[in-house]
Amino acid sequence: xxxxxxxxxxxxxxxxxxPLTDHQAGHTLFGSAELLGTPMSFARDAEIYGENxxxxxxxxxxxxxxxxxxxxxxxxxxxxGFYHAGDVFGLEFGADHASSAEAVTQTSVxxxxxxxxxxxxxxxxxxxxxxxxLTGRELEHARGHAMLLVKTAQERVASFLxxxxxxxxxxxxxxxxxxxxxxxxxxxxxxxxxxxxTQFQQNSAIELPSSRRMILRNRQAxxxxxx
Numbered sequence: 297x298x299x300x301x302x303x304x305x306x307x308x309x310x311x312x313x314x315p316l317t318d319h320q321a322g323h324t325l326f327g328s329a330e331l332l333g334t335p336m337s338f339a340r341d342a343e344i345y346g347e348n349x350x351x352x353x354x355x356x357x358x359x360x361x362x363x364x365x366x367x368x369x370x371x372x373x374x375x376x377g378f379y380h381a382g383d384v385f386g387l388e389f390g391a392d393h394a395s396s397a398e399a400v401t402q403t404s405v406x407x408x409x410x411x412x413x414x415x416x417x418x419x420x421x422x423x424x425x426x427x428x429x430l431t432g433r434e435l436e437h438a439r440g441h442a443m444l445l446v447k448t449a450q451e452r453v454a455s456f457l458x459x460x461x462x463x464x465x466x467x468x469x470x471x472x473x474x475x476x477x478x479x480x481x482x483x484x485x486x487x488x489x490x491x492x493x494t495q496f497q498q499n500s501a502i503e504l505p506s507s508r509r510m511i512l513r514n515r516q517a518x519x520x521x522x523x
């Protein structure tokens with residue numbers, strides 16, 4: 297369902313599941329005043345955009361977590377990446393989205409037209425630099441993920457835990473995603489992920505007070521598994 301903005305621009309992204317508060321308004325993409333975003337909010341597991349839909353918009357997360365994924369020919373889901381507050385996603389090289397995006401948790405974003413981003417980059421050096429940096433990070437992540445998928449199960453899980461701890465800045469991490477999400481990102485079964493986490497806990501590398509709460513007890517041990 298389309299969303300009508302104050303300047304009569306029709307937005308194609310899904311209707312927000314609930315309105316945003318005043319403090320979430322007024323956000324811009326790349327810190328550029330000409331890229332003032334339209335705020336939207338999505339409930340947990342709500343689709344933000346689908347594979348092969350027109351990639352007319354770019355998204356920046358204000359709060360929450362988003363997963364970007366593809367459904368493979370055999371029906372399996374391959375998660376390509378997770379995006380958190382402050383991250384930009386949805387920028388494609390082609391005219392259509394190559395993957396789908398869903399909210400992992402209750403998520404708030406701002407939405408900016410892709411054409412506006414490209415137009416701003418053409419005359420604003422700061423926007424162009426940030427766009428170039430974003431593209432580089434996406435390529436780097438894609439290469440890193442491809443390399444991750446050829447590692448052993450222990451190496452994959454250890455790498456993921458370290459990355460999440462670094463991303464969320466601390467040894468105590470509340471994982472926003474489920475173990476099925478983790479499995480689909482790492483190319484493993486949920487049973488393998490759960491068994492590996494249990495092994496790490498038995499080896500005192502981590503502590504798991506709950507299925508989503510993780511405490512890193514021995515980063516060096518995890519790092520050695522990912523060497």
